[in-house]
Amino acid sequence: MKRKVWLAAAIVLCVLAGLRYWQVNANPVCRGVDKEIFVKKGQEVHAPGIDFKILSAKMVKGKENVYLTVKVDLKDRGYYTNGKHGIATAIDNMYFNMPYSISNPSNSVAIDGRGHKISIWNLTNKTPQPLTLTFTNLRDWYDTENFPARFSFLVGDGNGYKKYSLLLE
Amino acid sequence: MSLLWSRLNKRWFVAAIAVGMAVSLGQIIVNCYTGMTNIDSPYTRWLSINTDSSATTIFFILLPFLASIPAGNMLKEDLDSGLFNKFKLQVPLARLIKQYAAMAFMTGFVTIMIPMLFNLLGYLLILPNFKPDNLLNINIGVFNFNTMLVSLYYSHPFVHACLNILLASVWGGLFSVFVLVNSVWIRNRFASLSTALVLELILMELDTVLPIDNMPSISPTNFLPENGSRPLLWLTALMTIVLAAYCLGMYKLACRRAVL
Numbered sequence: 254m255k256r257k258v259w260l261a262a263a264i265v266l267c268v269l270a271g272l273r274y275w276q277v278n279a280n281p282v283c284r285g286v287d288k289e290i291f292v293k294k295g296q297e298v299h300a301p302g303i304d305f306k307i308l309s310a311k312m313v314k315g316k317e318n319v320y321l322t323v324k325v326d327l328k329d330r331g332y333y334t335n336g337k338h339g340i341a342t343a344i345d346n347m348y349f350n351m352p353y354s355i356s357n358p359s360n361s362v363a364i365d366g367r368g369h370k371i372s373i374w375n376l377t378n379k380t381p382q383p384l385t386l387t388f389t390n391l392r393d394w395y396d397t398e399n400f401p402a403r404f405s406f407l408v409g410d411g412n413g414y415k416k417y418s419l420l421l422e
Numbered sequence: 423m424s425l426l427w428s429r430l431n432k433r434w435f436v437a438a439i440a441v442g443m444a445v446s447l448g449q450i451i452v453n454c455y456t457g458m459t460n461i462d463s464p465y466t467r468w469l470s471i472n473t474d475s476s477a478t479t480i481f482f483i484l485l486p487f488l489a490s491i492p493a494g495n496m497l498k499e500d501l502d503s504g505l506f507n508k509f510k511l512q513v514p515l516a517r518l519i520k521q522y523a524a525m526a527f528m529t530g531f532v533t534i535m536i537p538m539l540f541n542l543l544g545y546l547l548i549l550p551n552f553k554p555d556n557l558l559n560i561n562i563g564v565f566n567f568n569t570m571l572v573s574l575y576y577s578h579p580f581v582h583a584c585l586n587i588l589l590a591s592v593w594g595g596l597f598s599v600f601v602l603v604n605s606v607w608i609r610n611r612f613a614s615l616s617t618a619l620v621l622e623l624i625l626m627e628l629d630t631v632l633p634i635d636n637m638p639s640i641s642p643t644n645f646l647p648e649n650g651s652r653p654l655l656w657l658t659a660l661m662t663i664v665l666a667a668y669c670l671g672m673y674k675l676a677c678r679r680a681v682l
Binding site: 270273274277278281282283284285286335346348350352353354355356397398399400405407414416 | 572
């Protein structure tokens with residue numbers, strides 16, 4: 254009798270847990286990064302909320318650091334990621350990506366289309382394009398990476414993310 | 423085995439699991455009230471990955487002690503009380519001692535496995551189940567130098583978490599057997615019970631004070647958590663084998679001692 258009660262309780266608990274699992278995963282706020290889309294240099298990409306084109310990307314391997322310079326043309330059509338809008342947020346979500354060592358976001362100073370230096374936090378939709386961004390990462394981390402280094406851009410689409418990547422090697 | 427199972431003091435077994443459960447439940451509750459964002463999945467928040475939380479530190483430091491509470495001391499107690507001699511009449515001696523060791527391993531294994539599984543499954547009922555990403559979840563700090571099999575973590579996080587639970591549970595079992603084989607030689611009951619804890623503390627100290635730059639970790643508190651500190655796959659395997667070999671060697675000696 255006692256055993257039956259335990260068994261019944263366990264079954265009820267499992268069913269409740271299953272229902273709760275289904276409820277949590279039915280319509281989540283975030284689905285994470287769905288897929289990684291590889292793009293090419295000069296390709297016009299229509300991402301959700303933003304159009305962009307990577308004009309050039311050059312990686313230089315120094316003795317202690319690895320430097321990446323990317324020239325990118327952005328056209329904001331309502332970019333929205335992590336609860337924030339705008340070009341500055343878009344730059345925030347660009348990384349010098351070296352899976353699975355430490356990946357770095359952009360250095361804080363960018364160069365706008367007219368050749369003026371500008372802080373990446375002051376970028377707006379009116380900033381002349383294309384932007385030149387610089388990234389710095391440690392050589393050690395480059396040497397220990399598991400997969401080839403890439404330039405990656407996270408774009409939110411509703412409740413998920415898409416990762417656009419340009420392989421550097 | 424059923425003989426020893428009926429002999430096992432269930433109250434201590436339940437108490438050890440309860441302490442582990444309390445830590446893992448506390449970790450969930452604290453996490454629910456602080457700092458859960460919508461980019462979090464179970465695999466970025468559960469006990470073994472969230473090494474910032476003090477619950478994780480407590481759990482992995484207490485691990486050897488908790489694991490050895492249920493059955494680590496059983497052989498010694500029975501040798502002292504004479505119950506061992508009674509069992510000897512019913513079960514062949516070699517098999518009896520083997521059963522003691524198996525019981526110690528299994529109780530240690532289960533004592534660690536249940537709280538960790540409970541924690542992981544608990545998070546699966548709170549947070550949506552999706553794969554972590556190395557850029558989106560960069561703030562949890564899982565990189566190739568602090569996580570073993572990091573590619574597996576980002577491609578199949580549930581498998582990685584299960585492997586991690588398996589590793590921690592095996593270490594729980596080994597710590598319990600470690601206590602068992604040492605307890606035969608140590609008179610004081612509490613001293614023998616804490617040998618596993620002492621071993622871990624010594625390894626922790628050695629890990630800190632050894633003057634080698636970028637030394638991969640030899641301390642279980644560093645390599646057992648999923649998001650550890652300087653773990654290395656082959657060294658972890660080696661440490662596991664060394665501990666198992668010690669247990670096996672001492673087990674042979676303990677057998678001889680128990681027969682006398």
